[in-house]
Amino acid sequence: MMIVGPLWREALRFPAALLSSVALLLLVFSTHLAQAAAIAWSMSAVLRGRPQDVLFALLLIFGIAVLRLLASLAQTAAAAGLGGRVREAVRRRAMASALVPERLHDTAVRDGTVRASLGDGVDGTDAYVSKYIPAVVQVAVACPVVVALLALLSPPAAGGVAAAVLLAVFGPMAWKRMIARRGLDHWDSYEALSADVLESLRGMATLRTLGDVSGTRKRLHARSEALRRATERVMRSGLAETAVTDLAVQGGIVAAAGVAVWGAVSGQPPAGEVYLVLLLGSEAFRPVRELSRHWHAGFVGLTAIPGLQEIGAFGPVRREEATGPALEAGDADGADAPAPSAAVLRVSELSFRYPGTTSDVISGLDLTARRGALSAIIGPSGSGKSTLFDLLLGFLTPATGRIELDGRPLRTRDIAVVSQRPVLFAGTIRENLDVTGTAAGDAELVSACRAAGVLEEMCALAHGFDTEVAEAGSSLSGGQRQRLALARALVARRPVLLVDEPTSALDTDRAADVVETLHRVARDRIVIMISHRPEALVDVPTVLRLDAGRLDRSVP
Ligand SMILES: Nc1ncnc2c1ncn2[C@@H]1O[C@H](COP(=O)(O)OP(=O)(O)OP(=O)(O)O)[C@@H](O)[C@H]1O
Structure with missing residues (x-):
């Protein structure tokens, strides 16, 4: 027994x-x-x-x-x-x-x-x-x-x-x-x-x-x-x-x-x-x-x-x-959805070290990003840019420091993300765009897709927004996935938008369109973008360089 x-x-x-x-x-x-x-x-x-x-x-x-x-x-x-x-x-x-x-x-x-x-x-x-x-x-x-x-x-x-x-x-x-x-x-x-x-x-x-x-x-x-x-x-x-x-x-x-x-x-x-x-x-x-x-x-x-x-x-x-499950990045709860109206994201004295490693990836970092204009973070590979995003998202717990939105702790549900390798799910384009459950209407989906520069291609699909996407979005091109992910983030209506290399899979013309969209979106949202492409950084008023876990300049 x-x-x-x-x-x-x-x-x-x-x-x-x-x-x-x-x-x-x-x-x-x-x-x-x-x-x-x-x-x-x-x-x-x-x-x-x-x-x-x-x-x-x-x-x-x-x-x-x-x-x-x-x-x-x-x-x-x-x-x-x-x-x-x-x-x-x-x-x-x-x-x-x-x-x-x-x-x-x-x-x-x-x-x-x-x-x-x-x-x-x-x-x-x-x-x-x-x-x-x-x-x-x-x-x-x-x-x-x-x-x-x-x-x-x-x-x-x-x-x-x-x-x-x-x-x-x-x-x-x-x-x-x-x-x-x-x-x-x-x-x-x-x-x-x-x-x-x-x-x-x-x-x-x-x-x-x-x-x-x-x-x-x-x-x-x-x-x-x-x-x-x-x-x-x-x-x-x-x-x-x-x-x-x-x-x-x-x-x-x-x-x-x-x-x-x-x-x-x-x-x-x-x-x-x-x-x-x-x-x-x-x-x-x-x-x-x-x-x-x-x-x-x-x-x-x-x-x-x-x-x-x-x-x-x-x-x-x-x-x-x-x-019930917590609202993750990109989720939204209709009634409780925060209005995209926050003004300032402030990070102070932020430090983080991966378990089992001997040095901090992020060390005493201060950052202020405001609604109204795009902020960009650059830095060499391995300098901690993605780690910083994961700290903002709450996926990692900082050793020290504070992350605040308009003076209160930043929550995951305040943020929409477009990651470097965006994931789409098996289901229709519509379900993928509205994965957050905001019950967005067609007009909203059209406007988000237009802003993300993917509307024409979606309209050309056999069933439009009702076209089925294969597992992991593999029936779409890398660039289409990236722009759909941007549209999805816009549909989510969050006050903070984090974008990691949003133009890495796009040709020059499309990249320019997406950057223009981000500039426009940043007028009523706090938008922080990680990018290495010089053309993406043109006209970005605040470019912060991450090195050895610190930013060498922060927005005044
Ligand atoms: N799970 C982990 N455990 C230990 N170390 C990690 C882990 N994830 C990342 N690192 C280390 O943390 C450092 C920062 O990684 P991170 O991915 O944030 O860099 P990055 O600036 O985003 O790089 P890239 O531009 O190449 O994407 C790197 O040295 C990496 O090796």
């Missing part, structure tokens, strides 16, 4: 579902006991030559079988409900913890491993919760009841069965622990393969141009070989564990049968009792066999538990989970 604390706690969060699942399982088991009694009665009636009793017993057996069928169906539905609820709760919590911008900077975590944990890992917990936990309760309740019944009929048989049940439940613990350990290796191999496959799919074009497709194939082959070996190791341990359990079960049944037969030979108990001891001796092991079967079905999910714990799937419920 393996007790996995986090999953028991999850199941206990749904006491009604757990209780009904367990109660129905015990009802199903009690029908087996009743059937054993009815069979014993019918057999002794045959021996005694009482056909009426035989007929009545057979009808009883039929009725019990129908009841068991109904109870089993109800139990399966209840167990599925319990498993589904726990899965949903764990996945929701895991996603709330894993899918946060702060994780963008967690360089130790690979997307493929998170995907494996959130997908197969969470699904894998189902069998333990819906099947194994009720089966544990069944063993704890039903086996003592059967042993007690047996003790009334034949104390020696009860003693033998009790010893065998204990051996079958606790005997293979060493193997179970070994399986659990090997299961962790198995899961690690699975996660590594999953992460490599995802990375290879994403980087297929690069791999092709580098001529490394066969190298990648070899790497993936090695990963899948490792997974196969880990799976076989787990199965070998599983066989040994099953053998020990089966040995105890069969030994117990044989012992009970031996005692019953001995009683029959010595002619002490009536025939009905002998049959009952034989049948109950077998029934006592039914819960043990079910427990063993469900363990094998559920243990793979258990191996994902450390990964899920790391993500935070079993942690306390996050505030956002209880009250």
Whole structure:
């Protein structure tokens, strides 16, 4: 028997579902006991030559079988409900913890491993919760009841069965622990393969141009070989564990049968009792066999538990989970949407250092940006420009300093962003433009697209704004993605707009149009742009240079 604390706690969060699942399982088991009694009665009636009793017993057996069928169906539905609820709760919590911008900077975590944990890992917990936990309760309740019944009929048989049940439940613990350990290796191999496959799919074009497709194939082959070996190791341990359990079960049944037969030979108990001891001796092991079967079905999910714990799937419920997700960059809540009217963004004494590094990326930085005119930040590669944006967005937590909008702390929902590599989502152009949920009308979308210089191309698409965009926006060109991202930021109506290299994917004419748009947008918004292109910086009144974590000039 393996007790996995986090999953028991999850199941206990749904006491009604757990209780009904367990109660129905015990009802199903009690029908087996009743059937054993009815069979014993019918057999002794045959021996005694009482056909009426035989007929009545057979009808009883039929009725019990129908009841068991109904109870089993109800139990399966209840167990599925319990498993589904726990899965949903764990996945929701895991996603709330894993899918946060702060994780963008967690360089130790690979997307493929998170995907494996959130997908197969969470699904894998189902069998333990819906099947194994009720089966544990069944063993704890039903086996003592059967042993007690047996003790009334034949104390020696009860003693033998009790010893065998204990051996079958606790005997293979060493193997179970070994399986659990090997299961962790198995899961690690699975996660590594999953992460490599995802990375290879994403980087297929690069791999092709580098001529490394066969190298990648070899790497993936090695990963899948490792997974196969880990799976076989787990199965070998599983066989040994099953053998020990089966040995105890069969030994117990044989012992009970031996005692019953001995009683029959010595002619002490009536025939009905002998049959009952034989049948109950077998029934006592039914819960043990079910427990063993469900363990094998559920243990793979258990191996994902450390990964899920790391993500935070079993942690306390996050505030956002209880009250709905926080507004992220680009989100908006119609009623609560801040008016784009803030005047001054002020950063003072801002410092930040990445964990595990020895020097500050941003050090005592002061910056003031105002509504009315575009501000630009330049600086060599690696000087901390993107880090500064992530600090403004709240994706990183500064070591010291303050970031204020009109004298109050800047919030993520005050900001719209156009990043260097903008991401579009699978869905229509309209959904992508209004991903923030502002329910913008067509006129607003048209005006934002016109301002971002992408309107003509969108109108030329087969279904206009209702044209479907492929995953990650891959059905659009890099320049179209960039301009659509700018349009999306404009639709979001935020008082602060951060733009990272907005013209990097555009030709000179389009770049000039976009910069002109930014100048126009900056009249009623605070706009800060990172750019290296000299033509983007023409006419920008405030150009700040970031070097060694400091800005060498700030707006007066
Ligand atoms: N997650 C991280 N952990 C540790 N160091 C990091 C991490 N992310 C970035 N850095 C380091 O922080 C420094 C600043 O990086 P950042 O991306 O902010 O530079 P940047 O000015 O935006 O560069 P670029 O112009 O090339 O985009 C770099 O030295 C980089 O190596």
